[in-house]
Amino acid sequence: MALPLKYNFRNVVVRWRSTISTVLGIALVVSVFVLLRALARGIEASSANTGDPRNILVVRKGSQAESGSLLGRENFRTLQYFDEIARNEKDEPLISVEIIAIVSMPRIQGLGEANTLIRGITARGMELRPQVTLVDGRWFQPGKREITVARRLAGRFAGLQIGGTVKAGPDMLTVVGHYDAKGSAFDSEAWMDADEARSIFDRDQYSSILLRPKDDAAATTIIAKIEKDKRLALRAEREVDYYSKQTMTAIPIKILAGLLGTAMSIGAIFAAMNTMYASVAGRTREIGTLRVLGYSRRSVVLCFLVEGAFLAAMGGVVGCLLALPMNGVATGTMDFQSFAETVFEFRITPALMLQGVAFSVVIGLLGSLLPAIRASRLPVISALKSL
Amino acid sequence: MNVATFVAKNALRNGRRAFLTIISVAVSCALLISLLTLQRELTTPPESEAASLRIIARNKVSLAQPLPARQLATLDKIPGIVSVSPFSFFGGKFREEIVTGFAQFAVDPARFAPLMVEGHILAGTYEDFIKDRNSCMLGADTMKRYGLKVGDKMKFTGTFYPVDLDLRIACIYEGMVDDRNVFFHHKLLDELTGDPGTVGTWYLLVESAEVSNDVITKINKAFENTSAEVRAETERAFQMGFISMLGNVKLLIGSISTVVVFTLVLVSISTMSMAIRERFRELAVLKALGFKRRELFSFILAESFGLAGLGALLGIGGSWLLWSHIDLQKLTNGFLIYFEVTPRIMATAGIVAALLGIVAAIGPSIAVARMSVVDGLKTLD
Numbered sequence: 001m002a003l004p005l006k007y008n009f010r011n012v013v014v015r016w017r018s019t020i021s022t023v024l025g026i027a028l029v030v031s032v033f034v035l036l037r038a039l040a041r042g043i044e045a046s047s048a049n050t051g052d053p054r055n056i057l058v059v060r061k062g063s064q065a066e067s068g069s070l071l072g073r074e075n076f077r078t079l080q081y082f083d084e085i086a087r088n089e090k091d092e093p094l095i096s097v098e099i100i101a102i103v104s105m106p107r108i109q110g111l112g113e114a115n116t117l118i119r120g121i122t123a124r125g126m127e128l129r130p131q132v133t134l135v136d137g138r139w140f141q142p143g144k145r146e147i148t149v150a151r152r153l154a155g156r157f158a159g160l161q162i163g164g165t166v167k168a169g170p171d172m173l174t175v176v177g178h179y180d181a182k183g184s185a186f187d188s189e190a191w192m193d194a195d196e197a198r199s200i201f202d203r204d205q206y207s208s209i210l211l212r213p214k215d216d217a218a219a220t221t222i223i224a225k226i227e228k229d230k231r232l233a234l235r236a237e238r239e240v241d242y243y244s245k246q247t248m249t250a251i252p253i254k255i256l257a258g259l260l261g262t263a264m265s266i267g268a269i270f271a272a273m274n275t276m277y278a279s280v281a282g283r284t285r286e287i288g289t290l291r292v293l294g295y296s297r298r299s300v301v302l303c304f305l306v307e308g309a310f311l312a313a314m315g316g317v318v319g320c321l322l323a324l325p326m327n328g329v330a331t332g333t334m335d336f337q338s339f340a341e342t343v344f345e346f347r348i349t350p351a352l353m354l355q356g357v358a359f360s361v362v363i364g365l366l367g368s369l370l371p372a373i374r375a376s377r378l379p380v381i382s383a384l385k386s387l
Numbered sequence: 388m389n390v391a392t393f394v395a396k397n398a399l400r401n402g403r404r405a406f407l408t409i410i411s412v413a414v415s416c417a418l419l420i421s422l423l424t425l426q427r428e429l430t431t432p433p434e435s436e437a438a439s440l441r442i443i444a445r446n447k448v449s450l451a452q453p454l455p456a457r458q459l460a461t462l463d464k465i466p467g468i469v470s471v472s473p474f475s476f477f478g479g480k481f482r483e484e485i486v487t488g489f490a491q492f493a494v495d496p497a498r499f500a501p502l503m504v505e506g507h508i509l510a511g512t513y514e515d516f517i518k519d520r521n522s523c524m525l526g527a528d529t530m531k532r533y534g535l536k537v538g539d540k541m542k543f544t545g546t547f548y549p550v551d552l553d554l555r556i557a558c559i560y561e562g563m564v565d566d567r568n569v570f571f572h573h574k575l576l577d578e579l580t581g582d583p584g585t586v587g588t589w590y591l592l593v594e595s596a597e598v599s600n601d602v603i604t605k606i607n608k609a610f611e612n613t614s615a616e617v618r619a620e621t622e623r624a625f626q627m628g629f630i631s632m633l634g635n636v637k638l639l640i641g642s643i644s645t646v647v648v649f650t651l652v653l654v655s656i657s658t659m660s661m662a663i664r665e666r667f668r669e670l671a672v673l674k675a676l677g678f679k680r681r682e683l684f685s686f687i688l689a690e691s692f693g694l695a696g697l698g699a700l701l702g703i704g705g706s707w708l709l710w711s712h713i714d715l716q717k718l719t720n721g722f723l724i725y726f727e728v729t730p731r732i733m734a735t736a737g738i739v740a741a742l743l744g745i746v747a748a749i750g751p752s753i754a755v756a757r758m759s760v761v762d763g764l765k766t767l768d
Contacts, residue, residue, distance in 0.1 A: 031646075103449050111631070115451065169448050169615065263417070263418045267415050270407045274407050339451055
């Protein structure tokens with residue numbers, strides 16, 4: 001017969017001093033684990049959010065990211081006459097040739113400088129990315145030295161408020177509006193007119209081409225066609241596939257989360273073990289009494305395991321609560337693929353919190369296993385005699 | 388029995404607890420050391436005296452924006468400069484690796500030689516490198532890692548440049564701040580890319596540290612209001628700028644370290660108070676025998692200090708052994724290179740552990756000081 005849960009609960013409450021220190025210890029471990037995972041999750045989410053499954057992105061063969069890709073106007077001329085490309089109401093083909101420039105800008109509060117992505121884009125390119133919406137000010141005008149900046153990027157760099165200016169070499173770009181890209185990779189960019197960008201950044205070549213095929217079959221045809229044509233030396237893939245690969249930045253953070261989680265949980269397991277051993281030692285006579293009353297060894301083991309798990313789960317919940325205020329906080333780091341700052345948010349999802357609590361329960365079970373076995377093996381008579 | 392053996396016997400009386408405490412302090416200390424070393428690795432570029440003599444000039448727009456090759460003539464005229472070389476990051480993939488853990492730079496070999504202040508040639512000759520346009524100079528670390536030797540070929544697939552390289556190793560260098568890289572002829576890069584007339588950055592050496600600020604100002608002035616404005620800075624400032632792009636690594640690791648220390652404190656305090664609670668009666672007996680509060684406090688302090696110290700010794704020694712014997716460069720694919728546990732970091736962890744021993748003794752000592760002898764004698768275990 002199992003012991004009532006109430007017994008465990010009261011025991012935990014009675015030893016409130018050691019309970020608090022154990023719970024807090026486990027809570028801190030869990031919150032570090034959850035926060036690091038939330039960082040990695042945030043980076044992955046911004047990549048996973050980006051792109052339209054209908055679109056195809058074309059870059060130079062061999063380049064790892066759009067920002068490292070170079071392609072000529074002649075590539076664009078070849079591609080735009082493909083019959084498989086969808087057309088808009090005005091019967092224009094939905095294809096956009098774009099240019100990526102990297103500009104070093106000062107961070108707010110004087111925290112040094114970082115690279116930012118400026119995308120020279122066309123009207124078609126904006127049509128192809130409906131997830132991007134203007135939230136403040138207006139869009140840049142073609143032919144003018146104006147940029148519209150992602151609102152989240154504007155929050156991290158100095159001078160990106162509306163009316164502010166960005167120095168790009170000897171030229172100045174005026175910020176005329178802010179857009180929101182729904183947490184996608186475009187939230188780390190600033191957009192301006194493609195041809196204006198080419199002249200300002202003194203570039204003969206473009207970076208990438210985005211296009212929309214008529215249907216899914218046409219998409220497969222276009223990808224195969226570009227792949228086959230050796231003269232083009234281009235690589236075409238679905239926009240979503242391209243972005244889902246751009247998550248390498250999350251890998252070191254994930255490794256760090258794993259290593260720290262493991263190392264810190266070892267410490268936490270020992271702490272829990274210590275507490276549980278003390279709890280067993282302090283209850284020797286009680287355990288003897290329980291055994292005399294007819295509770296089996298197995299139920300004593302179970303009882304202490306439940307208590308350890310309960311103690312740790314409390315720590316897990318507290319840890320998640322400690323981490324929760326960071327949910328949605330924007331931060332940024334250098335993305336080594338695009339060579340520019342990527343802006344993302346801590347993402348603490350319910351699944352992640354559940355993982356955190358599960359993690360803490362594992363700590364609790366591992367920590368209470370040995371003490372529980374010890375408790376069950378106490379000789380009944382001498383346990384009853386002990387003071 | 389003297390006081391020391393009394394304290395030692397008490398500390399080890401509950402062997403299991405002593406063991407758990409020592410191990411958890413050791414693990415946390417090792418963790419703290421690893422974190423501090425990681426922070427140092429990521430935020431402090433290796434120092435070299437020559438680094439203050441070397442200057443990197445990049446496009447003011449950003450590092451990714453090229454500079455016109457014609458700027459060389461202007462740079463050559465600036466007084467105080469010993470030598471200027473183009474310095475372009477090639478960013479190629481070596482063999483079929485997904486991430487290549489070392490960089491390739493295109494330089495002008497004759498002009499680059501004076502910039503290798505602290506380096507020397509280990510094998511092959513630099514003259515051979517200068518003469519053969521299709522050759523390269525390789526760092527000793529990379530040579531060892533891939534088991535290469537002079538005369539071997541190295542093939543790179545370009546990711547930024549639409550060209551591939553096939554280089555013969557002419558010589559091996561050693562002793563620079565980073566002994567992993569590959570240097571090859573800028574002329575070869577120009578030839579392959581159809582001579583666009585651009586370079587990535589300019590890398591230059593100045594006569595002395597005194598003139599370096601002056602030279603930096605002159606370079607920046609020389610290209611002001613041209614189509615390619617230049618930002619010149621010392622090699623060290625350049626590296627620090629690169630690190631600042633990583634974002635708030637320092638803050639992230641710093642806050643994790645704080646949490647680790649805090650967890651450590653919690654563990655030790657709870658252990659110490661458990662140990663004292665268990666022998667409340669004994670301490671009361673000692674008090675009744677005439678031991679003073681101060682003496683009791685020193686017993687407790689010595690015990691907690693001893694346990695923390697032992698844990699710290701294990702943790703610090705263990706992590707030092709681990710990190711000095713593991714080939715992290717290979718393990719992390721060149722992401723972490725040195726990962727040197729410095730004496731300063733070890734001392735920091737030691738001080739944290741010592742403070743820990745003291746802090747953990749305070750709570751129980753107060754409890755013992757406050758107890759009345761009669762109550763203490765009455766306590767059951």
